[in-house]
Amino acid sequence: MSEAGRRVLVGRIVGLYGVQGWLKIESWTDPRTRIFDYRNWWLGAEGDAGRAVTGCVGRVQGKGLVAKMPGIEDRDQAESLVGLDIFVDRSALPLPGKDEYYWVDLEGLEVVTTEGVGLGRVSHLFATGANDVVVVKDGTRERLIPFVQGEFVRSVDISGGRMVVDWDPEF
Incomplete structure (x- = not known):
């Protein structure tokens, strides 16, 4: 697959937060809040990142991270997303430095x-x-x-x- 079409696993939706559709997420970016710098996310299971989401907002909440996705307004809607992986396009990642690799x-x-x-x-x-x-x-x-x-x-x-x-x- 060309780099333009490649997606990189950067996190996972791990739970619910509150009643207004917020989600607890786990981030594997460094620093972990960098996940919110990516404007376009793809949600799915490993190898099947098929649902595009644009315009997520997020913040640190206690020791974890929470995110709010457009169109997800309540806990019931959010519950269907728990367990999905978060991918970004490989082309969205910053260029690595000399002798650095993703x-x-x-x-x-x-x-x-x-x-x-x-x-x-x-x-x-x-x-x-x-x-x-x-x-x-x-x-x-x-x-x-x-x-x-x-x-x-x-x-x-x-x-x-x-x-x-x-x-x-x-x-």
């Missing part, structure tokens, strides 16, 4: 060692306290490689679809 752009890259040994493709990434970790799968095996540029990750070529790592293929 995880979504790394997913699917071919991963090879500095010696040219294929390890598989990036399945997904996850954060740890120390660093992010790249999960590489080759159909039979899964490898967890620290995403530490220079030490383990030697190069990333998004347009070429390849990541080169300094990693023992047997590990």
